[in-house]
Amino acid sequence: MSKSNENIIVAEDLSISYDLHRERKKLIALQNISLEIKKGEFVVLVGPSGCGKTSFINAISGLIPKSGGSVKVRDVEVTAPGPDRAMVFQDYALLPWRTVEANIRLPYELQNLGLSEEEKQARVKNALELVDLVGFEKSFPYELSGGMKQRVGIARALATNPDILLADEPFAAIDAMTREAMQAEMERIVMETGQTCVFITHSIDEAILLGDRVVVISYRPGQIKEIVDVDFPRPRMSNSEVKISKKYAELRDHIWNLVKDEAMQTTRGE
Amino acid sequence: MAKVSDQIKYETDDPNRIQDVGWTLKEIWRRTRGIVVTSINLIIFFILWELATTYGNINSLFLPKASAMFQELWVGMTTRAPEGAVFSGSILDHFLHSFKNLMTGLAIACAIGIPGGLLMGGNKYIESILSPYVWALASLPRIALVPLFILFLGFTTTMQVTIIVLSAVFPIIINAWAGVKTTEKSLLAAAKVFGANRTQLYYKVVLPYTLPFIISGIQQGIGRGLIGVVIAELFGGSNGLGYLIQRSADTFNTAMTFAVLLLLIVMSLSLINFTRWLEAKVAPWRNVNHL
Ligand SMILES: Nc1ncnc2c1ncn2[C@@H]1O[C@H](COP(=O)(O)OP(=O)(O)OP(=O)(O)O)[C@@H](O)[C@H]1O
Ligand SMILES: [Mg+2]
Numbered sequence: 259m260s261k262s263n264e265n266i267i268v269a270e271d272l273s274i275s276y277d278l279h280r281e282r283k284k285l286i287a288l289q290n291i292s293l294e295i296k297k298g299e300f301v302v303l304v305g306p307s308g309c310g311k312t313s314f315i316n317a318i319s320g321l322i323p324k325s326g327g328s329v330k331v332r333d334v335e336v337t338a339p340g341p342d343r344a345m346v347f348q349d350y351a352l353l354p355w356r357t358v359e360a361n362i363r364l365p366y367e368l369q370n371l372g373l374s375e376e377e378k379q380a381r382v383k384n385a386l387e388l389v390d391l392v393g394f395e396k397s398f399p400y401e402l403s404g405g406m407k408q409r410v411g412i413a414r415a416l417a418t419n420p421d422i423l424l425a426d427e428p429f430a431a432i433d434a435m436t437r438e439a440m441q442a443e444m445e446r447i448v449m450e451t452g453q454t455c456v457f458i459t460h461s462i463d464e465a466i467l468l469g470d471r472v473v474v475i476s477y478r479p480g481q482i483k484e485i486v487d488v489d490f491p492r493p494r495m496s497n498s499e500v501k502i503s504k505k506y507a508e509l510r511d512h513i514w515n516l517v518k519d520e521a522m523q524t525t526r527g528e
Numbered sequence: 529m530a531k532v533s534d535q536i537k538y539e540t541d542d543p544n545r546i547q548d549v550g551w552t553l554k555e556i557w558r559r560t561r562g563i564v565v566t567s568i569n570l571i572i573f574f575i576l577w578e579l580a581t582t583y584g585n586i587n588s589l590f591l592p593k594a595s596a597m598f599q600e601l602w603v604g605m606t607t608r609a610p611e612g613a614v615f616s617g618s619i620l621d622h623f624l625h626s627f628k629n630l631m632t633g634l635a636i637a638c639a640i641g642i643p644g645g646l647l648m649g650g651n652k653y654i655e656s657i658l659s660p661y662v663w664a665l666a667s668l669p670r671i672a673l674v675p676l677f678i679l680f681l682g683f684t685t686t687m688q689v690t691i692i693v694l695s696a697v698f699p700i701i702i703n704a705w706a707g708v709k710t711t712e713k714s715l716l717a718a719a720k721v722f723g724a725n726r727t728q729l730y731y732k733v734v735l736p737y738t739l740p741f742i743i744s745g746i747q748q749g750i751g752r753g754l755i756g757v758v759i760a761e762l763f764g765g766s767n768g769l770g771y772l773i774q775r776s777a778d779t780f781n782t783a784m785t786f787a788v789l790l791l792l793i794v795m796s797l798s799l800i801n802f803t804r805w806l807e808a809k810v811a812p813w814r815n816v817n818h819l
Contacts, residue, residue: 321717339721351718354813355736368732369723400813418722 310480633692641700649708707741
């Protein structure tokens with residue numbers, strides 16, 4: 259892994275809250291999150307539904323304001339989105355009136371990445387091949403299945419070749435086989451390009467296979483419960499030893515228990 | 529670059545995935561059944577009407593024969609009034625007058641309503657300043673304003689067009705406004721993440737999202753505008769389809785009255801179907817009928 263010692267994302271005592279106008283209250287989604295992410299690192303966030311994972315990466319992307327503390331990217335306080343950060347959205351967020359290709363090209367129209375037309379075409383083609391949607395360039399999102407839409411969202415983010423990739427459950431709607439292949443691709447891309455990745459998932463296997471660190475977030479208010487280091491050598495996806503190792507089972511068990519405690523609280527409605 | 533498909537086989541690899549359905553009888557029927565059923569339905573309706581008025585004991589002053597109505601319509605649409613006539617008995621003359629007014633009114637209503645609605649959706653201050661007036665005027669039955677506008681403008685075409693504009697403009701404003709307000713937040717978020725500034729957010733997301741709303745606004749505007757046309761002409765004026773209805777009823781020419789009513793129905797349905805078609809054309813994602 260091309261992990262360096264240089265911090266690229268630093269969250270300090272970060273809190274995020276939402277106004278609930280109807281009830282004249284505010285909901286604290288995340289409280290006092292402090293996390294340092296190194297350049298080239300692959301950080302996976304896990305935690306029960308509604309614990310604030312999406313809120314956290316939205317704060318890194320600059321989409322939502324913070325209510326306390328700070329998030330810095332390369333020592334600069336985040337106030338708005340920037341071309342160094344791309345995002346894969348949990349709900350795909352594809353423009354329904356644009357074809358697959360036009361959706362992937364959207365970032366090129368919105369910002370000047372200094373790319374030539376050939377370069378753009380090559381990148382779009384690459385991204386389409388990567389998510390295996392060649393032949394669907396001219397399809398509209400409403401003609402695609404959920405998993406295919408999600409893959410378009412992934413292609414759109416990858417085509418910008420960002421320094422930081424924020425991925426919100428990018429493989430959630432994708433079938434197990436495709437998912438495994440995409441995980442391998444994701445690992446390879448991140449290794450090759452030295453991208454920093456903040457990745458949200460509900461799958462503990464995915465978290466261990468992809469993450470250098472797995473951050474377990476607790477429920478209400480969302481706080482960091484534990485950070486689990488995963489130090490299997492890479493590439494892991496193609497290494498069948500990893501999944502059957504004793505360490506893997508232990509890690510899996512450990513994270514599972516951490517998340518389970520939280521999930522139990524969720525269902526009890528605390 | 530290693531493709532995912534090198535590792536597993538996909539649906540996209542199957543050349544038979546998209547098959548040619550061809551023209552089966554079933555497919556032809558599926559596409560034409562609407563028109564066929566409606567035509568048969570209407571033919572039966574008019575035949576029954578004709579039979580009832582021919583053999584039944586119905587006063588033709590109240591219900592003319594269907595054939596008489598069609599005859600009036602045909603004659604009225606194929607003749608023009610002679611040069612310099614004071615009153616035209618030609619339906620076509622009155623139709624052209626009404627249609628021109630309707631189109632002028634709709635054009636003005638769009639010119640005011642679309643930017644107005646977009647501004648109200650896009651700017652909180654404009655919204656809070658204008659919304660009470662919009663709601664007040666939108667909820668006021670427009671017919672109540674006719675006497676006032678006759679007072680202001682007399683029995684003129686300007687008065688008629690004004691009534692049409694007032695009838696049609698509010699659904700257009702309100703729909704455009706709602707379109708902007710309901711633009712999906714996640715689409716805005718995606719555009720922002722990938723670098724959209726404020727102007728780009730409007731051009732690349734809000735406007736395309738709002739376009740089908742604007743078209744349904746125009747569609748409602750056509751319906752309302754047509755009411756405006758007839759009302760304005762019924763109340764004041766010496767031409768137009770509304771006036772012709774009044775006049776033909778006054779002169780006991782019921783066949784003519786029915787002919788004009790039929791023409792109004794056809795005109796309204798054509799315009800509304802045109803906007804439906806337009807909506808399906810510009811926003812195919814809005815009516816996906818898989819479920
Ligand atoms: N726009 C909003 N307005 C009000 N509350 C919000 C808003 N967005 C999120 N929340 C609340 O903040 C909390 C955290 O939401 P968030 O979407 O970050 O959770 P999450 O961890 O991503 O959940 P999931 O795994 O289900 O995607 C939730 O309790 C949610 O109700
Ligand atoms: Mg989420």
